[in-house]
Amino acid sequence: MSEAVTHPVRAAGPGLLASLEPLLREWLPRQRWFAGKGRPVTGFSLVAATELMPPGGRLGLYHLLVQVHQPLVPVQGAVSAPGDCYQLLIGAREALPPRLAPALIGHVTEGPLAGRTVYEALYDPRPADLLLEALRSQARIGGLRFERDPGQEIRPGLVARAVTAEQSNSSVIYGDTFILKLLRRIVPGVNPDLELPLALAREACPRVPAPTAWLRAELGGEPYVLGVLQPFVQGAADGWELALRELAKGEDFSAEARALGRATAEVHTALARALPTVTLGPAQLQPLVDGMVQRLDAAAQAVPALRPFAPGLRTAFEAVAQLGVEGRIWTAQRIHGDLHLGQCLRSPAGQWTLIDFEGEPARPLAERRMPQPVLRDVAGMLRSFDYAAHSVRPGVPGWAETCRAAYCSGYAEAGGGDPRHDPVLLRAYETDKAVYEVVYEARHRPDWLPVPLSAIHRLASNPST
Numbered sequence: 001m002s003e004a005v006t007h008p009v010r011a012a013g014p015g016l017l018a019s020l021e022p023l024l025r026e027w028l029p030r031q032r033w034f035a036g037k038g039r040p041v042t043g044f045s046l047v048a049a050t051e052l053m054p055p056g057g058r059l060g061l062y063h064l065l066v067q068v069h070q071p072l073v074p075v076q077g078a079v080s081a082p083g084d085c086y087q088l089l090i091g092a093r094e095a096l097p098p099r100l101a102p103a104l105i106g107h108v109t110e111g112p113l114a115g116r117t118v119y120e121a122l123y124d125p126r127p128a129d130l131l132l133e134a135l136r137s138q139a140r141i142g143g144l145r146f147e148r149d150p151g152q153e154i155r156p157g158l159v160a161r162a163v164t165a166e167q168s169n170s171s172v173i174y175g176d177t178f179i180l181k182l183l184r185r186i187v188p189g190v191n192p193d194l195e196l197p198l199a200l201a202r203e204a205c206p207r208v209p210a211p212t213a214w215l216r217a218e219l220g221g222e223p224y225v226l227g228v229l230q231p232f233v234q235g236a237a238d239g240w241e242l243a244l245r246e247l248a249k250g251e252d253f254s255a256e257a258r259a260l261g262r263a264t265a266e267v268h269t270a271l272a273r274a275l276p277t278v279t280l281g282p283a284q285l286q287p288l289v290d291g292m293v294q295r296l297d298a299a300a301q302a303v304p305a306l307r308p309f310a311p312g313l314r315t316a317f318e319a320v321a322q323l324g325v326e327g328r329i330w331t332a333q334r335i336h337g338d339l340h341l342g343q344c345l346r347s348p349a350g351q352w353t354l355i356d357f358e359g360e361p362a363r364p365l366a367e368r369r370m371p372q373p374v375l376r377d378v379a380g381m382l383r384s385f386d387y388a389a390h391s392v393r394p395g396v397p398g399w400a401e402t403c404r405a406a407y408c409s410g411y412a413e414a415g416g417g418d419p420r421h422d423p424v425l426l427r428a429y430e431t432d433k434a435v436y437e438v439v440y441e442a443r444h445r446p447d448w449l450p451v452p453l454s455a456i457h458r459l460a461s462n463p464s465t
């Protein structure tokens with residue numbers, strides 16, 4: 001919300017948006033990637049509209065950046081405020097073929113598209129082909145800039161298929177060769193999802209797919225990253241799937257956890273080489289601790305189940321501040337920012353790569369791009385082993401603990417320093433992450449709320465774990 005887009009609207013689009021508005025009001029809040037769940041949508045404004053295929057033919061195609069108005073608090077009738085900006089790829093056809101039925105947005109009754117059926121065009125191979133071709137040929141269409149690494153080729157004619165798994169953004173796979181992620185919630189500025197993989201590519205770090213091409217826009221003098229194309233890791237399974245599979249069989253996962261620890265340390269080392277690092281003395285530490293406390297307070301407001309644990313959780317943050325007062329300093333650097341098992345892909349050859357450097361999507365971009373202690377990523381992974389262990393019934397006693405220890409050992413072996421040697425900061429980050437997860441699950445997957453709440457219970461009642 002703090003990153004609202006304020007530049008002028010292109011004259012061409014308002015009639016189009018007005019005709020889509022009633023449909024978007026219904027459709028948008030149902031999308032997994034819609035960040036404003038729980039607050040009514042009170043209106044829309046158009047940030048940019050680009051016609052990618054004219055509506056006269058069988059298929060019309062529009063690229064839209066739309067600002068959604070929502071009250072700041074989840075109360076019906078509260079004052080509407082300009083909120084988040086979303087990227088939409090809207091197709092318009094006279095009739096939708098049955099294979100596109102799941103992509104339906106609705107039937108337009110008035111305005112320039114009256115009588116047409118509009119739908120989520122990313123699930124339609126033709127619009128998806130158009131995007132790849134534009135990236136391949138480095139096209140400029142309206143305000144959209146399709147750009148490519150000159151050192152990487154994109155073969156024409158790769159067959160598109162949309163990723164249907166639950167995501168924060170939306171992706172299309174091309175011929176098992178590339179994957180294009182279109183970012184959904186758009187904010188101005190340098191996006192770490194492109195910035196960090198490009199920096200890692202410059203360091204020749206093999207743990208992260210090097211971006212092949214990207215989609216940007218310049219609006220009102222501000223740069224926006226709208227999408228990134230990268231090599232597709234063929235036949236890969238993500239760490240979450242693999243962990244659950246092993247758990248279901250009652251199998252140990254510690255060798256993989258150790259390899260993941262090594263991969264994480266390698267990425268951290270490359271990032272520390274590629275981008276500036278800073279020292280966190282007491283002056284820098286206090287805002288970091290304040291941020292954790294504020295997030296806890298806001299989370300406790302939003303999710304009542306958290307409230308009884310808040311005083312216990314706060315002790316984790318206070319302990320970090322105390323170490324700072326005693327003169328302890330840490331190094332901060334660019335990190336992944338939202339590391340969990342689902343962000344780790346294992347190739348059939350057993351190599352781990354890390355993906356999705358966007359950071360926690362709900363946090364402001366400036367905050368996501370700040371150097372931070374590497375323990376924040378480590379804590380994310382430790383939480384993930386705990387998540388996996390709580391998601392399979394019956395569980396395997398000690399599974400999470402063994403994985404967590406193996407991950408830390410792997411991290412230390414690859415030269416990252418043993419995270420367990422810094423238990424106070426590690427616990428604070430684990431607590432901060434569990435608090436984030438409570439809010440995330442309450443908003444997106446209420447059935448999962450007991451998973452982070454069990455960690456909250458542990459972290460609040462036993463400061464030494």
Ligand SMILES: Nc1ncnc2c1ncn2[C@@H]1O[C@H](COP(=O)(O)OP(=O)(O)O)[C@@H](O)[C@H]1O
Pocket residue numbers: 163167168169170171179181209230231232233234236238342343345355356358
């Ligand atoms: N380079 C890749 N190779 C293979 N699969 C990938 C690659 N990048 C992403 N994926 C798949 O796409 C999914 C979504 O990608 P991700 O970057 O995590 O998007 P989001 O930000 O929407 O969560 C991943 O969970 C993974 O299954």
Ligand SMILES: O=P(O)(O)O[C@H]1O[C@H](CO)[C@@H](O[C@H]2O[C@H](CO)[C@@H](O)[C@H](O)[C@H]2O)[C@H](O)[C@H]1O
Pocket residue numbers: 167168240338340341342343356360361380383384385387388437440
């Ligand atoms: O989809 P993103 O990668 O942007 O991340 C968001 O969604 C994740 C869930 O898909 C969420 O992760 C949480 O659940 C995972 C299991 O589904 C678990 O492995 C993670 O440890 C846990 O944090 C993530 O927090 C959220 O930002």
